Amino acid sequence: MRKLYQGWGPWVLLLVLLLGLSLGGRHLYLAWLRYNLTQAQTQLLSSAHSKAEQIAAWRQERLGDAEVLAQNPLLAKHLGEWMADGRQSELPTSIGKHLDALLSRYGYISATVIDADGRPRRALGETRLRPALDDLEKAHMNEAWRTRRAILSELHDDTRGYPHLHLLAPLFDGDRPVGAILLLIRASDALYPLIQSLPLPTRTAEAFLVRREGDRAVLISDLRHQAQAAFKIENPLSDTQLPSVRAALGQTGVIEGNDYRGVAVSVAAQPIKGTAWTLIVKQDTEELLAPARRQAWLLGGWLLTLLGLLATGLGFLSLRSRRRHERLMRDAEAAERTSLRQFQNLFEQAQDGILLMNTDHQFLDANPAALSLLRLDLDELRRLRLPDILAPEEHPRLESAVSTMMGGQPHHQPWIHVRRDGSRFAADVTAKPLSDTTYFATLRDVTEQQRLRRQEDIHAKILELLAHDAPLPDILDTIAREVEHAHPGMLCGILLLDDSGTRLIDGAGPSLPDFYNQAV
Incomplete structure (x- = not known):
């Protein structure tokens, strides 16, 4: 009997090992899925933040278009003279060409000239001249005249049958308002494509806008899985199980829940600066976890293989394990070399200049774009220090800027640089730490801008x-x-x-x- 027990010993040990691996493997599997989901959600949040900045920049560009019109004294003068002369029905040629160029170049669908009494006088583009402005347009026109600033409306679809925004540029002759230019933007032409253009290589990710209106969360842009959905999907604010409702209530960052299809998703919510909009970038949780699950199943297959090898004999397992270890090491080294090559290719082919430096302002490395921008080779650059390529007036703020950036606050500011021949150029610089003593900076030449x-x-x-x-x-x-x-x-x-x-x-x-x- 004792020999029988001794014969069962390895199998009992194998059974205990298998049970321990099963329990521990399940715990590790769940932890692995959560870790990978968190990493994917972080990437999703980064994409949402970048997209929110793009949308805010788009709005500022549109306001800039209107400010250019509002600050043009010749345009205000000529339009005032034209509207004062009741005999002329057609716009002056120069003004008509100017507005036509604005429509064709920047994607506005119409431009309406409004006189000082708030009456539409002439319309260019796709829309016909209306006899009067609607209430919202009148309110915005009065506000524009009162503040002497351009007004960009909220996104709405209540007056023209399709989602749109309007832009009002007030015109003054001195202190006297002479009229305004009303520019119409169809959301499906410019804003919606901008929202839906995501950098994520995915089949389920989509981005859209929501807005709180009273006691409801209203979707105000189209969906990837449902065409022409803007202003047609509303949910009560009491339905807090929906991520879109929670975002409309002010929750930002990563939100987990079920979307309008009833599918489990991870959502990144970001408010759009200067608006009541909240951007939602979402992706199916199943797709986010798919790579981690494939890796986990692959790892599980290897573990089963190892257990099978263990059952056939410790000696054979030892040999098999040693060969496997060597192969994994070679694969890891090859993967590391491939990763290094990919990083080096990205580093060398980047359009922006990239500089690697230490906290003593010594240059460690630079990509070809940076060397071309500074008109130096790498050996020449390594003999210099950071102050040597900066304009003298930039030196006083250098130490505090580097200290703040190394403390963890990202740096993004314009700096004036000086080349060896004395020529100067302005560059937008983004800098982040790599370690306690090193950091990198990207340079984008903005001299032409x-x-x-x-x-x-x-x-x-x-x-x-x-x-x-x-x-x-x-x-x-x-x-x-x-x-x-x-x-x-x-x-x-x-x-x-x-x-x-x-x-x-x-x-x-x-x-x-x-x-x-x-x-x-």
């Missing part, structure tokens, strides 16, 4: 001089000085023909010496 903004300011300044009937010498002098400012090292002069048309006379040349102007 600043140049374009400068050109727009120059055009506005010259138009303002023209609008105020400034003397011709002042206008020419302003043009010459702005050309010299835009092209350092260049001297600009403007020559005019005299009344006879045979001689040149000096128009402007603020930096040219007198003897040169006289000689010409």
